[in-house]
Amino acid sequence: MHTLHTAGRSRPAYLSRSALLALLGAGLLSACGGGGGDAPGTSTPIGATPNEGVPGKGTVTADGYVPLFPEGTKFLEQLQYREADGTLVTLAGFRTTDRHARERGEGWFEADRGPGAYFTFPTFYFQNRTLGLEIRDTIPAGGNKIQIFLRANGGSFDGTTFSLFRNIQNPEVRDYGWSMNTGFNNPTEKGLPFCHTDQPREDCMIEFTSNWRTDPHSPLKIGDKIELAPAVRLARWEMNQDPKKAGWPLQSGNRYYSQATTDPAKSGKAIIDGGGSRYYSLEQLYVVGKGMRPWYGIAPNLDSEPLPDDTLLGGDTSISYNYADEPMRVFQQPANNIGIKNLQRFVEGRRLFHTSFKDGTHSEHDRTNPVFSAHIGQLGPRFNQERCIACHVNNGRSSAAEIGSPxxxxxxxxxxxxxxxxRVAHPDYGLNVQHHANGGKANDYDVSIIQYDTQLRTLPDGTQVELRKPVYAFKGARPALMSVRQAPQVIGMGLLEALPEQTIVAMADPDDRNGDGIRGVFNLVTDPDTGQPRVGRFGWKAGKASIRHQAAEALMNDMSVTTTSYPKHSCQRGAADCRSSAGAPAVSEAELQRLTHYLSLLGVPAQRSVRSGYPAGMRVAVEHDVDPVVVARGAAVFNSTGCTSCHTAQLKTGNTHPFVELRNQTIRPYTDMLLHDMGPDLADTVQEYKAMPAMWRTPPLWGVGTLKFTQGGADKARYLHDGRARTLMEAILWHGGEAEATRRKFEALPATDRAALVAFLETL
Structure with a gap:
């Protein structure tokens, strides 16, 4: 590459703006860092290296397992460090959004007209549209300024706006309003706010020395709050009816460049790939001297405030409170502390999670998002659904099963x-029922609920609760062994994968040495990639060793989609040679890693246990309409009745996971990751390694209170492994076996305490 020497340093030479636009318009340059798909101008995914955090072989410990990530495991991206003089440097990823964080579908004091568009993912989100900020904070080093550098993950931003410091001095500020608005003005672009991938960082930089939240502005100090809201634009086509001027570069308001066209189909679309061209971003809170922090809104106008530590269920990954009326989308957000390059890994994996392996379309904006043509026709001979998101509704659970439906x-x-x-595979179904035949070459194998057996549970105070258990019918032969399980929510998986094996093993008590009646056992499972024993972490019976294991097995069993972990369709049939030599898998090794990265970096919503500071007269969103006193009482009852004997409230992740975002996090998942005998009423007929038919892994409770939103209503949320419970109360009353004594304590509680406990769970 040619270089220019300026001020004693060398740097890459960039094409002029007009030359760049001309080459893009002629199709002679491709975009950088795309999603690996089929939109015009996309290219190889960022960092598609052979091994990005894949568990390898190791030595079996005395407890019989090989650690997933041993000491010395390298991380994929650094997030924060201190320079020699104490300057704090933070690297934070930002994804584009359609609207602002506090912007509903209507004005603040208007009647409800629906959700906002802050948590949505715009079209083409997986390419040329992620960015990051490098924040160089000199205040803890005794300095007086903060420098912020913008980094583009792919392509160029042909216009940047940077809003900082919510304007709390103005009582009329509502959806948005900032004290400081600027752009990343590039000296190599005549001072215009253009930023390019891999340019010298000082070419897209701002710096400031004052806190703009105060009046008058005051010197920055440790603990000051800074809202960060970058916005970016991509060069786009503009309609011009004069054919002589078609293709002529236009400059619009010193903000972004456009190029004239006479084609209405191009108008307003990004030149680089035909997608959208103007975006907002996730609004983050930076605390001077500390770093990025999840936030909530306080009085008088939902001003930004760091959330209390005890609400951060996912530690620093926790998702800030949402004020755009979008609780149904909260499970789909990246970790709050996600890195810059890791955010690009996240969105590329998300694209695959939403892609149909039948026709390559995306589940969102299927007529606008580019078809992922590499995955057309990759469903195997039988399948249940054609894309991952179809079973995990809004990244939550399966849709509620209707009587008579497959x-x-x-x-x-x-x-x-x-x-x-x-299990020995069934001769017709294999290891699981795949309901639909691909191409109509075989019969469908419908399994459905034909009725519910019900019982009435009467509590000591006379309260009656109906419990129901599904009865199943098979269109084909009824297998000797069967287990029906709903798809679980997929949040927080990376944090659970980051728990040290020693932590899980130490909580086990198979011989009940402490005499509390709880006999937790950790599962030992076989890693399909290495053949070695690992501690089981995922699945209702802890039968999967890692996120990669869980994802690859789901691709095979639910869609007959092959991967490097399960390269043959015969894997679903339990064939002994299923990992022997095979052709290229449907999902490549790089793509399987991206899918794993996406699932690893999904954030966990913060507990909604504190009251937000809505202004008087404004409708309080239903997810934030909580009574902290009742919630605190419910938490105390949850602990005193013995629920935390299995649903362990607080754990600490280790320091070896490939994602730094997940290291050394204090988390509150409410699980011990162990298997427990839950009694005959919840038993199936399947053993899974050490998990006997009545044994189930303690499911994490984080997110359980959000299911009524992700599933489309409280009447559509389902609980327990097979979805039999319609309410959290029903789920508790089904507990037996090791949990029977705790259940009886719950049943004997006053009605107000039972309600408080459920109210507490609803905030998780």
Whole structure:
């Protein structure tokens, strides 16, 4: 590459703006860092290296397992460090959005007209549209300024706006309003706010020395709050009816460049790939001297305030409170502390999670987002759904099963017998029922609920609760072994993967040495990639060793989509040679890693246990309409009745996971990751390694209170492994076995305490 020497340093030479636009318009340059798909100008995904955080082989410990990530595991991206003089440097990823964080579908004091568009993912979000800020904070080093550098993950931003410091001095500020508005003005672009991938960082920089939240402005000090809201634009086509001027570069308001066209289909679209061209971003809170912090809104106008530590269920990954009326989308957000390059990994993996392996379309904006043509026609001979998101509604659970409808959004595990803790595959179904035949070449295998057996549970105070248990019918032969399981929510998986094995093993008490009646057991499972034993972490019976294991097995069992972990369709049939030499898998190794990265970096919503500072007269969003006193009482009852004997409230992740975002986090998942005997009423007929038919992993409770939003209403949320429970009360009353004594304590509580406990769970 040619270089220019300026002020004693060398740097890459960039094409002039007009030359760049001309080449883009002629199709002679491709975009950088795209999603690996088929939009015009996309290219290889960022960092598609052979191994980005894949667990390898290791030495078996005395407890019989090989650690997923041993000491010395390298991280993929640094997030924060201190320079020699104490200057704090933070690297934060930002994704584009359609609107602002506090902007509803209507004005603040107007009647409800629906959700906002802050948590949505705009079209083409997976390419040329992620960015990051490098924040160089000199205040803890005794300095007086903060420098912020913008980094583009792909392509160029042909216009940047940077809004900082919410204007709290103005009582009329509502949806948005900032004290400081500027741009990243580039000296190599005549001072215009243009930023390019891999340019010298000082070419897109701002710096400031004052706190603009005060009047008058005051010197920056440790603890000051700075809202960060970058906005970016891409060069786009503009309609021009004069054919002589078609293709002529236009400059619009010193903000972004456009290029004239006479084609109405191009008008307003980004030149680089045909997608959208103007975006906002996630609004983040930076605390001087500390770093990025999840936030909530306080009085008088939902001003930004760091959330209390005890609400951060996912530690620093926790998702800030949402004020755009979008609780149904909260499970889909990246970790609050996500890095710059890791955010690009996240969106590329998300694209695959939403892609149809039948026709390559995206589940969102299917007529606008580019077709992922590499994955057209990759469904296997049988399948349940054609894309991952179809079973995990809004990244939550399966849709509620209706009587008579096929259970094609759930797992129906099958077998004929057990052999050393593993199922022998059924001759018709294999290891699970795949309801639909691809191409109509075979019969469908419908499994459905034909009725519910009900019982009436009467509590000591006379309260009666109806419990129901599903009864299943098979269109084909009924297997000797079966287990029906709903798809779980997918948040927080990376944090659970980051828990040290020693932490999980130390909580086990198979012989009940402390005499509390709780006999937790950790599962030992076989890693499909290495063949070595690992501690089981995922699945209702902890039968999967890692996120990669969980994702690859779901691709195979639910869609018959091959991967490097399960390269043959015969893997679903339990074939002994299923990992032997095969052709290229449907999902490449790089793509499987991206899918794993996406699932690893999904954030966990913060607990909604504190009251937000809505102004008087404004409708309080239903998810934030909480009574902190009742919630605190419910938390105390949850603990005193013994629920935390299994639903362990607080754990600490280790320091070896490839994602720094997940390291050394204090988390509140409410699980011990262990298997417990839950009694005959919840038993199936399937053993999974050490998990006997009545044994189930303690499910994490984070997000359980949000399911009524992700699933489309409280009447559509379902609980327990098979979705039999319609309410949290029903779920508790089904507890038996090791949990029976705790359940009886719950039943004996005054009605107000039972309600408080449920109210507490609703905030998780």
């Amino acid at each position: 259970l094609d959004m759930m797992l129906v595990a099958t077998g004929t017998a057990m052999n050393e803790g593993r």
